[in-house]
Every structure is written in structure tokens, then in C-alpha cells.
Amino acid sequence: MSSIIEVQEEIIKEFSVFTDWVDKYSYIIELGRNLEKMPEELKTEENLIRGCQSKVWLSAEYKNGKLYFKADSDALVTKGLISLLIKIFSGKTPKEILDSNLYFIEKIGLSNHLSPTRSNGLLAMIDKIKAYALIHSQSENKN
Numbered sequence: 001m002s003s004i005i006e007v008q009e010e011i012i013k014e015f016s017v018f019t020d021w022v023d024k025y026s027y028i029i030e031l032g033r034n035l036e037k038m039p040e041e042l043k044t045e046e047n048l049i050r051g052c053q054s055k056v057w058l059s060a061e062y063k064n065g066k067l068y069f070k071a072d073s074d075a076l077v078t079k080g081l082i083s084l085l086i087k088i089f090s091g092k093t094p095k096e097i098l099d100s101n102l103y104f105i106e107k108i109g110l111s112n113h114l115s116p117t118r119s120n121g122l123l124a125m126i127d128k129i130k131a132y133a134l135i136h137s138q139s140e141n142k143n
Contacts, residue, residue, distance in 0.1 A: 003096075004088055004089070004092060004096055004097075004100045007087055007088045008088060008102070008103060008104040008107075011084060011087070011088070011104045011108065012104055012107045012108055014027070015027070015108040015109075016108075021109075021113050024108070024109075024113070025077065025113075027080075028077055028080035028081065028084075029076045029077060029080050030080070031079075031080040031083045031084060032073070032076045032077065032078070032079030032080035032081075032082075032083055033076065033079075033080075034083070035071065035072070035079055035080075035082070035083040035086070036070065037072070038057060038059070038070045038071060038072035039070070042057060042059040042070060043057045043072060044057070047059045049121075049124050049125055049128050050124060051120055051121060051123070051124030051127075052073075052078065052120075052121035052124050052125070053075075053117040053118070053120075053121055054073055054074050054075035054078045054121070055073060055074045055075075056071065056072070056073040056078055056079075056082060056121065056124075056125060057071060057072050057073070058070075058071045058082065058125065058128050058129070058132075059071070060129075060132040060136075062136045065093055066091050066092060066093055067089065067090070067091075067092065067093075067094060067097065067132055067133060067136060068090050068091060069085075069086045069089060069090045069129065069132075070086075071083070071085075071086055071125075077118065078118070078121060081118070081121075081122055081125065082125055084104075085125055085126065085129060088100075088102070088104075089129050089133075094132075094133040094134070094136040094137035095133075095137060097129060097130060097132075097133035098130060098133050098134060098137060102126065105122070110122075
């Protein structure tokens with residue numbers, strides 16, 4: 001399985017083929033359309049991410065020392081953004097997630113092209129992923 005850095009490098013490479021932001025947004029929307037469907041029973045208040053303008057649900061399953069994420073959103077761009085985060089973080093240990101440095105957002109130019117509300121939403125998604133990692137890292141340390 002690829003490391004968080006390797007996956008980010010892969011994403012940067014994928015985005016480098018696009019010369020303008022219309023194409024990049026189209027690609028993000030396509031990623032959202034291709035995101036694995038989240039079971040309806042996981043679309044709960046508890047899994048709803050606060051701070052996003054659109055509705056975004058994120059659930060985490062902890063299995064064999066790793067976190068696996070499922071997500072959905074009612075907005076395609078947001079769904080594409082969460083799919084990028086899932087690609088990076090799903091299947092990683094809580095420690096890997098907590099120790100990670102997300103630089104792909106800056107490298108692909110996303111930080112300059114997201115509206116303030118989308119940027120806040122993206123940060124809220126990252127915070128929720130790291131919160132799940134923190135919870136599970138603490139439970140690991142107790143054992």
C-alpha cells in the first residue's frame with residue numbers, strides 16, 4: 001500500500017495534466033461521481049461534518065490497526081474533495097494520519113481556487129479525519 005506522501009505525489013501528477021481550473025474542477029467532480037457509494041444508514045447526524053456549506057458525511061471503520069473511510073456529499077465538488085482525502089487517508093494507521101503533512105492542496109493550486117466556504121469545508125473534513133485518528137490512536141495506546 002502506498003504511503004500518504006506517495007498518494008499525494010500521485011494526485012499532484014494527475015492534476016498536472018490539466019492546464020486550467022475548469023478542467024481541474026471537472027476532474028474533481030468526476031472523482032466525486034466515482035466515489036464508492038456510502039450506505040444510507042451511515043448518513044447520520046454523528047457523521048455529518050460541521051463547517052461545510054453543503055452536507056458531507058464521513059464515517060470511519062477501524063480494522064486491523066488501520067482506519068477506512070466512507071463519505072458522501074450532496075454537492076459534487078465537495079464529494080470530489082472528500083474522495084481525494086479518502087484516497088490519501090483510507091487504509092492508514094492513526095499515527096500515519098496524525099503525523100501527515102497535507103501539501104497536495106497547495107501544490108495543485110487548490111488553496112488558491114476554492115471559495116472561502118469550500119476552504120473551510122475542506123479544513124473541516126481534514127479535522128474530522130484527524131479526530132477519528134486521534135480517537136483510535138488513544139484507544140491503541142491504552143492496550
